[in-house]
Amino acid sequence: MTSERTLSVHWDELFLTHRMSNGTYEFPAREWLAIDEPHPERPERLLNIKSAIDRWLPERTEYRSVQPATEAQLTAVHDPAYLEEIRNASRRGGERVTASTEVTESAYRASAAAAGAAAAAATETLEDDDVVPYAMSRPPGHHAQPGMADGYCFINSVAVAAEHALDTGRADSVAIIDWDVHHGNGTQECFYDRDDVLVINLHNDFGAWGPNHPQTGDVDERGEGDGTGYNVNVPLPPGTGDGGYEYAYDRLIEPIVSAFDPDLLLASAGQDAGVADPGGRNLVTKDGYRSIAARTRALADDHADGSLAIVQEGGYQLSHLAFATLGVLEGALGVETEATDPFGVLEENEELAAEWIDTAAAACEDHWDLP
Template sequence: MATSSGRAILSPPDLQPAAKDDGIDVFWHEGMLKHNTGRGVFDTGMEPDFLDVLENHPENSDRVKNMVSILKRGPIALFVSWHQGRAALISELLSFHTQEYIDELVEADKKGQGKIICPGTFLNPGSWDAALLAAGTTLSAMKHILDGHGKITYALVRPPGHHAQPTQADGYCFLNNAGLAVQLALDSGLNKVAVIDIDVHYGNGTAEGFYRSNRVLTISLHMNHGSWGPSHPQNGTVDELGEDEGFGYNLNIPLPNGSGDRGYAHAMTKLVVPAVEEFRPELMVLVVGQDSSAFDPNGRQCLTMEGYRKIGQIVREMADKHSNGCLLIVQEGGYHVTYSAYCLHATLEGVLNFPAPLLPDPIAYYPEDDAFTAVVVESIKKYHKQFVPFLK
């Protein structure tokens, strides 16, 4: 099969999703590629004169170009429907962010000179327009579900968003795409939304936005990295459970470095599934970051395609059971330009419940030992039983 560009789509194996009418509605806008994060030493922007070769900032457009192309020309392409994204209105941003913070970003963009908003996070010419497109595209993906036009949508967006807090940017993120979409669901009449974040870093911005709400269950599986400064004051530890009515509805699952496929599956089964079972959400949101992979320059969690595929299957099963199959997937990190695209493909294969992989793993086997992870998961489970009211 050929595309309009004349480039061939890989012929998929003779496989179908578990439900034959299954598919994924992907929301995307190429204007998000105009966010230029620059070059230097990793994400610092530094250009020392003693290096001949500088690298792209890890959050660059190439990583997302590969995600787009693998969904258009990879085996899963036959099960993907494409939708044009849009820019968010300033008024829409105020459902999650403060007016003062948005005004700061608008003013910084007007100067047109580029600005370091916080370490590693650069607002250059074109960045604000891309951020508005990322937010609006995610809102469109959510509205597609809310309006009954589809059940599984994927917001393929950048810059990422899950570190952006109501009042400040953080970790390459300006606007909290997932948080805005969740708030839209609540404002549209839903009472309970569950957010599962598997990016390698703590989804601190999303957690902060709903920290005092019992209508949103935020669950973050991340490496145990702690705070990295004023822009990221949260530690992501198990005792950050929420406040006031939201106490117990923010569940952090900091996992040991190198937890791997089996470790993540164990954490999902023992911690995430029981919490969602008790919470009974009307809609599920999966926040995906392929920086949890075995070969990502920004993470050390050692997930392979098989691990992502399994996570996709588990989340789909929960969505089918609790939210009539309704699932919004929002893109976050993932900085290995090639392997991130493969791991995304595997995640969506899992969400569609294919009986066997559509793509082989190009990097293949990575040794792992999940024994330590199992001990940590059991410790977190005991902590939840002791301190989280709705899990006692």
């Protein structure tokens, strides 16, 4: 392994074609609102990230073309009948499937391409640990369950990537760290009874979102059958801040991933815990994201032969998302650019965060040896 890693961006302009309409959608912890403004999950999210990469990391970056996930890759995770429903809805020109999530004419093609980008990123890092593969894709995927769309998500890209690595024999075990501020309920659902995929979710405690999102993300959702103990939920309070995430890595993530010793580490990288994001208010700065990714990189180097791939999930404040994601990429590459966080540091609530993290740790102590 080398400190001269390059960034391999799996990207296609098809990701920009999916645009949900204005109207009724939900911000967590708020009432249902009819909002006459662009939907928060919109193409400009990726355009701003791409601009940041092209400005601050051009000499380290190579762009990769994207092939959509195959039917076999998709049906390894999702019910065939469900996939056909989403395809047909796209062919009909689109329809709303939940209050916040709309199948558009291009939703299926963009989602299949996003899953293909994630699978290719996983394959690339398993074959070459001198690169940091990044699926700069949308729609996001971590809320998509095997048979249900949810939370702006239609196909679970990180789950497709994990399953592809296992099915092709490139990996015998995969760890997924999801630091999106919203619980990755779909990823949890995909692997809930499995012991070959460790799923760790750090998220705000929003609770269940209704029939389309029945999982709560609580600490007692620990997996079932063979998967008992391999689903780790770490609910966090607003204001957790950089220090709170550092403590979560100290207390839970590093010891659990180290003990699991995966062949592949996947980051479900949603930067909506950022200081300016409307979705969570967890107050993570660009420096905080650099630290999160650097510690994730170190785990991959120590326990997965350097195999780390990053899959884009949420993040909805267009300006800060670009800086936060740049921080993630800096941490994963082991570099630091001159870009500074324009939003600064707000007051954190590390003490409360530590109490919540200790509660999550107590729920895991019968399965994992924790400090």
